[in-house]
Amino acid sequence: MQKKLIRVTTTSGSLDGLLQNQLKFMSDYFEVIGISSKGIRLDNVRKEQGVRVIPVQMSRSISPFKDLVALYKLYTIFRKEKPFIVHSHTPKAGLLSMIASYFAKVPHRLHTVAGLPLLETTGIKRQILNFVEKLTYAFSTRVYPNSFGLEKIILDHNFINKDKLKVIGNGSSNGIDLAHFDPNLFSQEDNHALRKELNIGENDFVFINVGRMVTDKGINELVEAFCKIQETYSDTKLLLLGEFEEKLDPLLPDTMEKIKNNPNINYLGWQWDVRPYFAISNMLAFPSYREGFPNVVMQAGAMGLPSIVSDINGCNEIIINGQNGCIIPPKSTEHLYNSMVDSLKNGTSKFKNVRESIAARFDRSVIWNAILAEYDSLTPNPQKK
Known part of the structure; x- marks a missing residue:
């Protein structure tokens, strides 16, 4: 039986565009489920990448009530599906799915950082975003900055210890499809x-x-x-x-x-x-x-x-x-x-x-295989923090 891999993004556009065809590739090795907010592009993921999708409405802005609702929905999904890996992208999906997967006892809680909106904010909002970033990383088991520059920023801000961080390959979340972009x-x-x-x-x-x-x-x-x-x-x-x-x-x-x-x-x-x-x-x-x-x-x-x-x-x-x-x-x-x-x-x-x-x-195939190798290096360990 294949182990379950759940990939989570805040919006369907990110699941469809940011991770274009990656879920399809991973479905040869895992039972893959995609989660994001409702949208036509979530249906595209189901049709074009051939994986099961589950809509969970998530707001990109700070919205405590909506966030709590989404957090509970994610928790119930993770408890039911019992995935081996939950891997999140984008800030809000990262925060909610890392917390939900922790309490659902998912053994491997992975988060990819593809940008830090907090870098362009100041004052109280900056303090809040700093705290949210640290919280996301605290509930994860691994954090993957998708560039070496981001890795340095994360370490400079003391968001996480270095042993939890890793840049996969030369960076990038999905690489580039050279046959398509020609x-x-x-x-x-x-x-x-x-x-x-x-x-x-x-x-x-x-x-x-x-x-x-x-x-x-x-x-x-x-x-x-x-x-x-x-x-x-x-x-x-x-x-x-x-x-x-x-x-x-x-x-x-x-x-x-x-x-x-x-x-x-x-x-x-x-x-x-x-x-x-x-x-x-x-x-x-x-x-x-x-x-x-x-x-x-x-x-x-x-x-x-x-x-x-x-x-x-x-x-x-x-x-x-x-x-x-x-x-x-x-x-x-x-x-x-x-x-x-x-x-x-x-x-x-x-x-x-x-x-x-x-x-x-x-090249996209190099990035995909590097991510797959990272997944393959994981071993079941529910106690891992």
């Missing part, structure tokens, strides 16, 4: 048609950003830098792919106005498939304030695009400055502007072996 899948005719549809000239230089349209992704700085570039370079375009979060982390009103009114900024919303947009772009501009190990930077690189990224953990582990992109100080519109202008003036041909750099370090 620029050769898109013909010149395909690219020409999409550029025409988006009113992009054949000689226009296209910057792209993929991710949540929020302040801590550096979107305010990106839009400001791009609009300044437009004063000198009219043959440039900016593609923005992602959703706004007006309640959790809204953009500045001035930024919203510029996105709405600048004809050279194409806001395309959230897209199921970002590859066609990478295929018509010249460079990823990703000036995020904080990350775990950003999939979008790996995806862009696999599609042959160099990236401008902030000098933060994850980003500065994927990008090798001057080789497959450039690294700039975070929250600096000036440095972002200068790097974008340099790319416009001198092109991107100086960045060599962009796709090869990603393939050599972050």
Whole structure:
């Protein structure tokens, strides 16, 4: 009989996107169950990855009553299913499932850290988030930062002892599917048609950003830098792919106005498939304030695009400055502007072996097998803390 593995994320988008096809891979070795909040993408996990799913509504924001309800539901599920491993991702799912699995006597309670929102908060909220992070780690048996930079931050903040921490492979939660993210899948005719549809000239230089349209992704700085570039370079375009979060982390009103009114900024919303947009772009501009190990930077690189990224953990582990992109100080519109202008003036041909750099370090099959090896190293021990 296969041992049970339960993977938990706060939202269905994370279970479907962050762990794309990983649950299917693991189902060859475990009986896998996916848990997240209700959503169409939870059903996608069931259909496309062929695993059982259980909806448990979880709020990303602090909501004591909803959190207690979710905690109890998770506890009852874990008591009933008796999994060998509960492995969580994302902050709220981590907190709730680590506590619930502890009291349900799950022997192996694993949590992957893919970013620390607390790094951009201050005051009482920061103290609360620090406490929550420590609590999550205290109830876990293993904690996996998905970058070496995150591991250092966790240790610097004394959230956990080093012997409970481990970075798997070269980092990343899921690696990159090189067969899927391949620029050769898109013909010149395909690219020409999409550029025409988006009113992009054949000689226009296209910057792209993929991710949540929020302040801590550096979107305010990106839009400001791009609009300044437009004063000198009219043959440039900016593609923005992602959703706004007006309640959790809204953009500045001035930024919203510029996105709405600048004809050279194409806001395309959230897209199921970002590859066609990478295929018509010249460079990823990703000036995020904080990350775990950003999939979008790996995806862009696999599609042959160099990236401008902030000098933060994850980003500065994927990008090798001057080789497959450039690294700039975070929250600096000036440095972002200068790097974008340099790319416009001198092109991107100086960045060599962009796709090869990603393939050599972050091939998805390597990451999956490293996680599987970690699971295989575990032995039943209900007393383990």
